[in-house]
Amino acid sequence: MSIIQENQQIDNIKVSQMMVSSEKVAHVQLNNPLEHALLVLVKSGYSAVPVLDSEYKLAGSISKTVILNEILGLERFEVERLSDIKVSDVMDKDEASIKETASFIDGLNAVINRPFICVTDEEGHFDGILTRRAILKELKKEYYTSKNK
Numbered sequence: 001m002s003i004i005q006e007n008q009q010i011d012n013i014k015v016s017q018m019m020v021s022s023e024k025v026a027h028v029q030l031n032n033p034l035e036h037a038l039l040v041l042v043k044s045g046y047s048a049v050p051v052l053d054s055e056y057k058l059a060g061s062i063s064k065t066v067i068l069n070e071i072l073g074l075e076r077f078e079v080e081r082l083s084d085i086k087v088s089d090v091m092d093k094d095e096a097s098i099k100e101t102a103s104f105i106d107g108l109n110a111v112i113n114r115p116f117i118c119v120t121d122e123e124g125h126f127d128g129i130l131t132r133r134a135i136l137k138e139l140k141k142e143y144y145t146s147k148n149k
C-alpha cells in the first residue's frame with residue numbers, strides 16, 4: 001500500500017499549511033525592465049519568480065533562461081538591451097494557480113511539471129507559492145511517521 005493510501009493524515013493537509021506566504025516570496029512586476037528582473041533572480045538565487053500586476057494579481061512568471069535567451073545576440077549577450085525590454089514582453093504568461101484550501105494531492109499534482117505553483121485567492125490576488133520542496137518535505141514526514149507506526 002502507498003504512503004498516501006495508508007495514511008489518512010496527509011489527506012487532511014491543505015496548501016495553506018505548506019505554502020511560502022507572499023511576503024517571503026521574491027517577485028517582479030509587469031512593467032519592470034528586464035534589468036531589474038535579472039537582478040532579483042540573481043540576488044535571490046531562484047531560477048524563476050512570479051510576475052504580479054499593479055493590483056498584486058498573478059500575471060505569470062519570469063526565468064533567468066528566458067531573459068538570457070532574449071538578449072542573446074550572434075556572438076555575445078547584448079546586456080544593454082536589458083533596460084529597454086519589459087518583463088511583460090517576454091514573461092511566461094502561464095497563470096496556473098491553486099487555492100489555499102486545496103488538498104495535498106492537488107498540490108502534488110500541480111508541482112509535478114513545474115518547480116512551483118502560485119497560490120491565489122478567488123479574485124486572483126497573489127497569496128504565495130507552493131514549491132516542490134514543501135511537497136517533498138511533507139511526503140518525507142509522512143513516510144517516517146507511517147514507518148514508525
Ligand code: AMP
Pocket residue numbers: 020024025026027046047048049050115116129131132133134
Ligand atoms: P524549491 O522547491 O524550494 O527548490 O523551489 C522551487 C522554485 O520555487 C525555485 O526554483 C524558485 O523558482 C521558486 N521559489 C522558491 N522559494 C521562493 C521564494 N521565496 N521567492 C521566489 N521564488 C521562490
